[in-house]
Amino acid sequence: MNKLCQHDGLCITMDARINLHGFICFCKEGYQGELCQHQNEDETTRMTSNSLNDPQIIDDEQEDDEKLSDQDNNKSLSSLTSDSSNECPFNHDIASKVSTAFAKATGIDMEFAIQLLKDHGWNIDQALKATYEAKEHAQSIMNTKQNWKDTNEKYFKILSWNTDTTDSDEVELNNLIEKRTETIIEILLREKPDVILLQQVGTFALTLIITCLSSLYDDESIQIDSSNDSNYVSIFTHKSTIKKKHVSMIKNSENWNMLKVEIEYKNSISIDLFNAFIDENTYSYCFEQINKNNPNHIILFGISSQISDTFWNSHTINLDDLWQMTDQRPETTYTFDPELNSNITGNDKPERYDRIFFRSSTSINNQLKPVHMELEGIQHIKTSDIVFPSTHWAIQGYFDVDN
Incomplete structure (x- = not known):
């Protein structure tokens, strides 16, 4: 049975777990039940809904939501630092420490930290600037959205x-x-x-x-x-x-x-x-x-x-x-x-x-x-x-x- 999470209200935060490219959302409330299955109709060019019971949605399991393993991180580092199109100026050990520190300081995922550093020629100042600009851009979107959520009825x-x-x-x-x-x-x-x-x-x-x-x-x-x-x-x-x-x-x-x-x-x-x-x-x-x-x-x-x-x-x-x-x-x-x-x-x-x-x-x-x-x-x-x-x-x- 597939699992799906439904929530009327999302708590969207910009805390330390935020990823460079978006937001982490948390369920405000969970709903238990089975997800009904829809059968395809015979028509090939048109699909319309049948009169179905309102499906209840169940929370998906959180154990799938895990960080990259150290082995995966090392693999990513090895691939990126050896990329001839933008060669890393550090050896593998130093590149690993730089990436780890950068990810921890900015609160972004290790994989994105590595990619971001690579995209900016391993220039930490430029990578930091790009990180915070992305967060500010995302926050401005959310601030505007919330104002309209309160009055959109x-x-x-x-x-x-x-x-x-x-x-x-x-x-x-x-x-x-x-x-x-x-x-x-x-x-x-x-x-x-x-x-x-x-x-x-x-x-x-x-x-x-x-x-x-x-x-x-x-x-x-x-x-x-x-x-x-x-x-x-x-x-x-x-x-x-x-x-x-x-x-x-x-x-x-x-x-x-x-x-x-x-x-x-x-x-x-x-x-x-x-x-x-x-x-x-x-x-x-x-x-x-x-x-x-x-x-x-x-x-x-x-x-x-x-x-x-x-x-x-x-x-x-x-x-x-x-x-x-x-x-x-x-x-x-x-x-x-x-x-x-x-x-x-x-x-x-x-x-x-x-x-x-x-x-x-x-x-x-x-x-x-x-x-x-x-x-x-x-x-x-x-x-x-x-x-x-x-x-x-x-x-x-x-x-x-x-x-």
Whole structure:
């Protein structure tokens, strides 16, 4: 039986155990029970939730959450100090002492201490500066988030997230995807947004998410493209605030698909939800289709992509960018951030790959006004001080409701 931890309130701390790349979260309260299992439906291009009992979640075992062993640390040191691309100026013994002292002084994991020193040419001053800048950046995000947690009841809330949980043929990777998905579910149940838009969701992850959210949310999911039958985009709508009116799929000649769900919020506001994974080839067609939408309906469009800022800046669209509409705060700029997210490998630069677009309706009444945007998914999964729920941060937007 898989184990999963659910908690309505997270205690997020910046104590001595904090990792350079994120936060440690602790359960405020535990829940005991069995996790129900969801059976796949026969349809290959659409998955919807059945009427299931509310699953109860049980705490995962903490014994898996262990530090690297001395043997692993020595192995990491041996590998990094012998890297010809950035050779360590110290012998193995001195490098070990420097790394150990640096990790202890900064309160970060040994593995990250070694990598950080290596990235900065074993210059302790530069590595320290990078460490504290990362912590300050993380703290600024959390300070802003907490202010909105205290007052968000009156707002319409939407969350968009590239979960990066596409199925794998590797058993170990699938096990990790399962653990990451469990944390994603915890965050969704904690935040309880009115609308959830998920991109790049694998079959196993989607089944688990649908199962655990079925008591609170209706869902619609389609495959991103016909060539990959385990890569979905999904739209979840909260049953208590939203009535689903119509569901459709928009596709082009290259088998690229976009999901559209027409909803009514609190029996008064008509909203059309769009969700897609796009690239430069599907960009134009995607926005052409959205621009044909009923002008009397509000549009909310969640996308994930690998499109650079340069491309976005050179093209004009008739939709407002939520980040730009909410003061363009620096701490919420990047959703794909190799400097803070240790799930990302390689030397990529930070990018704003994930966005929520918005268009008001022509109606004078019943409008949504964007007032705030924050990042979610910035804490580690419960069984690791290294792994995050996804390679992407989630975007969560708040809208004031004008009736």
